[in-house]
Amino acid sequence: MRNLLPQRRKTREVAVGPWIIGGEHPIRVQSMTSTDTADIEATVDQIQALWNAGCEIVRLTVDTPKAARALPEIRKRCAGIPLVADIHYNHRLALESAPYVDKIRINPGNIGGMENVRAVVERANEFGLPIRIGVNNGSLERDIALKYGAHVRDHILTPPEEGYPPEALVESALRNVEMLESLHFYRIIISVKSSNVPLMVQAYRQLSAACDYPLHLGVTEAGTKDSSNIKSSIGIGALLLEGIGDTLRVSIAARSTPDKIEEVRTGFRILQALGLRSYGVEVVACPTCGREDQGFDTTRIAREIEQRTAHITAPVKVSVMGCYVNGPGEAAEADLGVVASGKTARIYREGRLILEQVPFGEVTSKMIELIENFAAEKRG
Numbered sequence: 001m002r003n004l005l006p007q008r009r010k011t012r013e014v015a016v017g018p019w020i021i022g023g024e025h026p027i028r029v030q031s032m033t034s035t036d037t038a039d040i041e042a043t044v045d046q047i048q049a050l051w052n053a054g055c056e057i058v059r060l061t062v063d064t065p066k067a068a069r070a071l072p073e074i075r076k077r078c079a080g081i082p083l084v085a086d087i088h089y090n091h092r093l094a095l096e097s098a099p100y101v102d103k104i105r106i107n108p109g110n111i112g113g114m115e116n117v118r119a120v121v122e123r124a125n126e127f128g129l130p131i132r133i134g135v136n137n138g139s140l141e142r143d144i145a146l147k148y149g150a151h152v153r154d155h156i157l158t159p160p161e162e163g164y165p166p167e168a169l170v171e172s173a174l175r176n177v178e179m180l181e182s183l184h185f186y187r188i189i190i191s192v193k194s195s196n197v198p199l200m201v202q203a204y205r206q207l208s209a210a211c212d213y214p215l216h217l218g219v220t221e222a223g224t225k226d227s228s229n230i231k232s233s234i235g236i237g238a239l240l241l242e243g244i245g246d247t248l249r250v251s252i253a254a255r256s257t258p259d260k261i262e263e264v265r266t267g268f269r270i271l272q273a274l275g276l277r278s279y280g281v282e283v284v285a286c287p288t289c290g291r292e293d294q295g296f297d298t299t300r301i302a303r304e305i306e307q308r309t310a311h312i313t314a315p316v317k318v319s320v321m322g323c324y325v326n327g328p329g330e331a332a333e334a335d336l337g338v339v340a341s342g343k344t345a346r347i348y349r350e351g352r353l354i355l356e357q358v359p360f361g362e363v364t365s366k367m368i369e370l371i372e373n374f375a376a377e378k379r380g
Contacts, residue, residue, distance in 0.1 A: 005274060008243040011214040014130045014187050016057060017082030017102035021130075021189060021246050022214030027276055028247040029267035030216070032059040032086070034255040037067035037074070044077045046257050051081050053261040054268060054279055054313045057247070059084035059105060062093045071100035084132070091116035098123045103189075105132040107139050107176065114179065121183045130187035133176045135169050136220050137194050144172050163196060166203035173207055188213045189247070193220035197235040204239050214246035221251070225259060228252045229266050236267075240274050265310075278315030281306065281371060284330060285320040292322035295360050296340035304364045305371070314375040318367070336370050338363055349374075 011022035019028055031050050035042040037060050047058050058078075062068050062085045075083065085097035085104050091111040094104050104124060111117065124131055140150075142157060148168040149160030169192040180188055190213050194200040200219055208215060219235040222228035232250040239245050248270070250263040268279035285302035292298060302320045309316075319337035321327035331337025332351035338358075339346050345363050347355040347370070358366055 005241060005276075006243045009208055011212050011246055012186070014189055014214055015128075016084075016130060016189075018080075019056060019082060025246075027240070027245060027271055028056040029054065029264055029271070029277075030057040030059060030084075030247060030249040031055045031260050031263045031267075032249065032251075033061070034260060035060075037061055038064065038070050040070050040073050040077075043070070044074055046260065047074070047078050047081060047083070049257050050260055050264060051078075053264045055261075055264045057082045057084060057103075059086050059249075061086045062097050063088065063090075065093070065096075068093050068096040071097055075100040087111070091120050094120045095123045098127050098129060101129070103130050103132060105134050107134055110139060110141075117179055118183055121180065121185045124185070124187070128187075130189055131180065131185070132189040132191065132216060133173055133180070134216075135173045135176070135190075135192045137164055137169070137196075137199075140164065140168055140172050141175070144168055144175070147171075163199065166192075166199055166206055169194065169199075169203040170206045170210060174210060177211065177213065189216050190214075191216040191218060193218045195219065195221040195223075195231075197231050200235050201238050204244055205242070208244045215244060217245040217248040218251055222253075224253050225262060229262075232266060233270055233273075237270055237274065240270070240276065272315075279313060281309040281312050281316045281318055281375075283318045283320060284334060286322050286326065286330075288322055291325060293324075293340035293342060295343065296322050296345065296363075297360075298322035298340075301338070301364050301367070305367055308364075308368050309371050309375075312371070312375045314378040316371055316375050316378070318371060320367075335374055336367065338367055 013023040014021045033043055033046045035046050037043050050058050082102040085101040087094040087106045089110055145157055148164050150157050173190050173192050192203040192207055197219060217236045217239055219231045222231040236248050248267055250266045252259050252263050271277035272279055272282055283302050283306050285298055288298050298320055317334045319330040319334040321330050321339045324341050327339030331339055331348040337348040344357040347358055
């Protein structure tokens with residue numbers, strides 16, 4: 001695919017396990033476990049399922065001493081998978097986690113002052129770990145929140161009615177960056193997430209202009225699958241179209257492993273739609289119209305191919321076309337394409353006709369067989 005995107009924003013390079021985040025390196029797709037981290041079996045199963053689905057970095061919450069004590073066994077059984085410890089409030093959990101993870105996610109402003117921040121930095125330096133500064137609407141420091149319109153009601157800090165402006169998130173992020181930089185720590189990745197898509201986009205734009213650290217993109221609290229996929233595609237996609245972003249996570253409100261895998265697939269689909277990464281089976285299908293040949297159900301065939309090849313992570317582009325007007329042209333641009341032609345179908349591989357007069361009832365099974373073989377060849 002011809003790259004029509006603007007030049008990607010140049011950032012510092014930060015290592016997370018085997019990956020380099022930033023610079024011109026690939027934009028990495030992340031997810032986060034929904035299990036109780038102290039439940040080793042459930043957590044390991046979900047981490048491995050995410051990894052097998054293509055997830056490149058897995059974050060897990062470390063919110064209790066019991067969760068921290070589970071990390072050595074989780075690390076042992078998930079060797080080679082980049083893991084991130086998600087820490088809030090209790091800096092000691094970051095200290096305990098450091099030997100067993102590849103990155104620490106904190107908000108330096110909520111772990112109890114510079115003495116605690118210094119302890120986390122020293123521990124991160126001991127193991128060569130990066131730190132992600134994660135700022136959300138709900139994690140703003142009190143003085144910043146008040147500066148941008150929050151008010152206290154019944155001893156509770158309440159956001160302004162119109163919401164916080166992007167400047168609030170950016171100011172919080174940069175303050176936390178300054179805390180780490182004052183300790184001569186520069187292995188930093190930053191996020192400024194919000195459930196408000198326009199706010200999230202504006203905050204990342206401002207942050208991108210203000211520093212050169214790699215940015216982790218995401219729309220937080222984006223809702224259940226359909227809502228999240230739409231919000232994430234708009235918000236993350238808008239920034240990637242501007243060359244902003246070095247790693248990403250699609251956030252879906254769900255606990256099941258299949259929904260967590262959906263986070264990974266949607267993340268890759270966003271990158272794939274922009275020509276930034278290739279992943280899995282991408283089905284290009286015509287929108288159907290009166291020209292669709294009688295008996296050829298484009299929608300059903302496309303859906304069945306997507307469903308029955310969802311386990312494939314090797315990149316394969318497939319076209320399903322219901323008539324011969326645009327069919328051959330689309331097939332020429334796909335790895336595998338099927339085109340209805342009268343009462344039977346034609347199948348193409350990389351633009352070359354390989355099968356003719358395929359009965360419509362056999363199209364799905366034949367295409368899936370060819371896709372699986374093509375993917376196996378790409379895996380090598």
